[in-house]
Amino acid sequence: MLLFLAKGLFRDRSRSLFPLLTCAIGVALVVLMDSYLRGATDAMFNATASFVCGHVRVATRAFEKAGTDATNELALLGVDSVMAELKRDFPDVAWSPRTRFGGLIDVPDSAGNTRVQSPVAGLAVDLSETSPELKTLRLEKSLASGRLPSRPGEILLSDDFARRLGVKLGDKVTLVSSTMNGSIATWNFALSGTVRFGILAMDRGAMIADIKDIQQALDMPDAADQVLGFLPRGQYDDRLASRLAAKYNSVHPDEDKYAPQMETMRWASGLGAMFDIMGAASALIAFIFVTAMAVVLWNAGLMGSLRRYGEIGVRLAIGESKHAVYRSLLAEALLVGLIGSTIGTLVGLALSYYLQEVGLNISGMMPNATMVIDDVLRARIAPTSMVIGFLPGLLATFFGAAISGLGVYKRQTAMLAKELGS
Amino acid sequence: MKNGGGVEDSVVVSTDKLVRTFRVGRSELVALKDVSLEFHRGEFAGLVGPSGSGKTTLLNIIGTLDTPTSGTATVLGERVEKLSPGQAAALRSRQIGFIFQTFNLLPVYSAYENVEFPLLLLGLSSAERRKKVTDALEWVGLADRAKSKPTQLSGGESQRVAIARAVVKRPELVLADEPTANLDAENSHKILQTMVGLNRDLGTTFIFSTHDEKVIRYLRRKISLVDGKVANDEARSPNTD
Secondary structure (H helix, E strand, O other): OHHHHHHHHHHOHHHHHHHHHHHHHHHHHHHHHHHHHHHHHHHHHHHHHHHHHOOEEEEEHHHHHHHHHOOHHHOEEOHHHHHHHHHHHOOOOEEEEEEEEEEEEEEEOOOOOEEEEEEEEEEEEOOOOOOOHHHHOOHHHHEEEEOOOOOOOEEEEEHHHHHHHOOOOOOEEEEEEEOOOOOEEEEEEEEEEEEOOOOHHHHOOEEEEEHHHHHHHOOOOOEEOEEEEEOOOOOOOHHHHHHHHHHHHHOOOOOOOOOEEEEEHHHHOOOHHHHHHHHHHHHHHHHHHHHHHHHHHHHHHHHHHHHOHHHHHHHHHHOOOHHHHHHHHHHHHHHHHHHHHHHHHHHHHHHHHHHHHOOEEOHHHOOOOOOOOOOEEOOOOOOOHHHHOHHHHHHHHHHHHHHHHHHHHHOOHHHHHHHHHO | OEOOOOOEOOEEEEEEEEEEEEEEOOEEEEEEEEEEEEEEOOOEEEEEOOOOOOHHHHHHHHOOOOOOOEEEEEEOOEEHHHOOHHHHHHHHHHHEEEEOOOOOOOOOOOHHHHHHHHHHHHOOOHHHHHHHHHHHHHHOOOHHHOOOOHHHOOHHHHHHHHHHHHHOOOOOEEEEEOOOOOOOHHHHHHHHHHHHHHHHHHOOEEEEEEOOHHHHOOOOEEEEEEOOEEEEEEEOOOOOO
């Protein structure tokens, strides 16, 4: 009987092709959206971790409280001992001190007078050969010209910024900023290279210097804004990060505003709500598509029932029970759902794979964005990609048929002879 | 000799004071009124009358597609008014064949598959089905059109496939509702001869609902219905010239 039904199903394209296409397209979109969302979320969170706050961050309570208004006067003192303690207690985490600073870059002319000035967003990191920052900030890959700083007093500027200022490799520039205590600080640097991160917020006007130089320049001996920690697998794990923070903070209960405390990326980045939204977004997308598909397939089922009114009537008259007819409609729907979901999943995965490898360049969409995110968004295929569309596709087809098929029970057998005779 | 339903063994269908009414708006329409009839095994009988006379309603009840408002209908030993929908479907599936005015072949299946369908419902094996379907198509003279789809068949051929579908399970009873209404005289004649042959060779009871003179000529028993009542019930010699 199943073979008989399958024959009818595939010979009658209006019965199989439209529901199959609806299911396959819906499933492919769910898989693609899920993978793309996962990739985009990864990109956003990874970029935020790399350039803003790490997976966990140790800073003074006052620095955390000040949020985006935090200045260097709230920096963490005794960074060497903080680093030593962190490396001892959390050896699997890569730790690195950083300081953010703002100021002006002053470019002199040949006479030593100001030729051009521009605001700069500075980032001081450990640029030693063994520093994890080289990998975290992808510095070598991001070099657009020159080399990484290897001598004291050397800096990197973002490539576009350097062009705008007319600064060439080896040229001297002066940083005009403020010390940790609020005094004016000026310090000369030499440009060793330019970088292009592919992140607009960083490429617009960034300066990267070794943290030791900045500690000197800004009068911050053994101090840094923050110490960032990166979890072992390079992916943010909220539970693990929360456990680390709880452990660290339990041995640092000091309420002093300059005492160190550890925050997870969830809180340090201000992206807590985003974490929750992204977590629910895939389920929401799947739900929306399932609902839409089910409605479409329900209607397709109703149209099909109208088209097959005579056929179903004959089957009932010949002696097939209403239950059996209903079950056969469900079996057909399951078969269509199974094939449609398989095709949809394969197509979705293929598209996701393309986006995972090639990506989508969104820089043109956000020329003035300050969000720290890669210009090229990529999808990421995960094990859940295999089922996130498949099961909903199967369920939508099944429920669509289950609802539309209920019409079978409304058929009055007493009217069959009249209906089939007309 | 009586069977479990209290009906003589050779009696295939019996009705006793059968009444069927329908509610139409606020009024009540009486479709059948005190119809008492018996049909014996091997009969070739017809319910004859104008539209609205109640012949299709009676055929529906005999076919277990409908139940009487009052009175009794016993079909193949089963009391129709006491059958559940599932039991009625099972009885139709095993013992009753239907032939409709508009053939109602399943359009995506071949002639062979259309005839095979009732046997699938009975759960017969593939070999049994093949034998019975081949036989049925031979009875109606369409063995060579087994693979044809309904769209490739003429009206007469389609109705012969429908007859094969109705008789393939060797039912006791075949009910035919205006089977020649969509056929020309020549095809009607062929169809009726086919059914006469099956009635003679297989002993199948045929009950028609018709007002077509071409069919009436073939009947060996003519039951005239007027306004839901049996106006006349006569045995006759068929005139098939």
